[in-house]
Amino acid sequence: KAGVTQTPRYLIKTRGQQVTLSCSPISGHRSVSWYQQTPGQGLQFLFEYFSETQRNKGNFPGRFSGRQFSNSRSEMNVSTLELGDSALYLCASSPGGGGLGNNEQFFGPGTRLTVL
Amino acid sequence: AQKVTQAQTEISVVEKEDVTLDCVYETRDTTYYLFWYKQPPSGELVFLIRRNSFDEQNEISGRYSWNFQKSTSSFNFTITASQVVDSAVYFCALSEARNTGTASKLTFGTGTRLQVTL
Numbered sequence: 001k002a003g004v005t006q007t008p009r010y011l012i013k014t015r016g017q018q019v020t021l022s023c024s025p026i027s028g029h030r031s032v033s034w035y036q037q038t039p040g041q042g043l044q045f046l047f048e049y050f051s052e053t054q055r056n057k058g059n060f061p062g063r064f065s066g067r068q069f070s071n072s073r074s075e076m077n078v079s080t081l082e083l084g085d086s087a088l089y090l091c092a093s094s095p096g097g098g099g100l101g102n103n104e105q106f107f108g109p110g111t112r113l114t115v116l
Numbered sequence: 117a118q119k120v121t122q123a124q125t126e127i128s129v130v131e132k133e134d135v136t137l138d139c140v141y142e143t144r145d146t147t148y149y150l151f152w153y154k155q156p157p158s159g160e161l162v163f164l165i166r167r168n169s170f171d172e173q174n175e176i177s178g179r180y181s182w183n184f185q186k187s188t189s190s191f192n193f194t195i196t197a198s199q200v201v202d203s204a205v206y207f208c209a210l211s212e213a214r215n216t217g218t219a220s221k222l223t224f225g226t227g228t229r230l231q232v233t234l
Contacts, residue, residue, distance in 0.1 A: 033221070033222075035222070042224060042225075042226050042227065043207065043209075043222075043224040043227075044224075045221040045222065045223075048221065056220075056221055058221065088159055090159075090161060092161075092222075104163065104166055105151075105163070105222065106163055107153070107160055107161035107162075107163070108160065109158065109159060109160040110159045110160065112159070
């Protein structure tokens with residue numbers, strides 16, 4: 001089974017621009033979560049999508065948004081980029097489907113965003 | 117609120133030494149999950165183990181073992197006979213247990229960087 005894929009792997013943008021990151025979960029997985037990793041704040045939860053609906057959201061400004069498609073692929077968008085948005089953005093895939101055992105999350109390789 | 121503390125920022129050991137990474141957590145939930153992830157220099161978080169709060173049995177997987185103690189809110193990870201390939205940042209994480217079929221938000225510790233040298 002293929003793992004979680006994220007594109008692009010590296011991205012360089014300038015302040016004020018916007019960016020879209022993509023995540024394809026493991027085949028059959030229906031839940032996709034996004035995390036931001038920075039040296040200062042560590043790993044922080046952005047949001048989670050299940051069956052095209054946002055189910056949970058972290059404490060990030062509205063410039064950060066996401067969506068999920070019917071095939072479970074997800075995108076996240078950051079508008080009006082700031083220097084502090086430079087980070088590794090990780091996507092996690094989870095089976096979903098009910099029951100306490102379905103929250104095991106498998107991570108992709110991440111997209112490293114640099115904002116100049 | 118949930119919190120995970122990994123007090124050891126960095127550990128250096130010589131190959132073949134045993135090493136224990138500490139993890140202490142705080143949560144008001146009665147049912148929750150604990151995780152360990154490994155992050156090599158490539159950046160991808162590699163899942164190592166998940167433990168639910170009502171199963172306090174220790175687990176061993178090859179050179180890896182985990183000690184879960186609810187009484188002290190700790191979930192420590194031991195690598196026996198460490199190898200250079202074990203060099204990475206290790207994260208402990210906590211999530212609530214949700215019966216909704218969706219993944220729960222993971223609360224991560226700050227990570228412990230393990231350096232194994234020859």
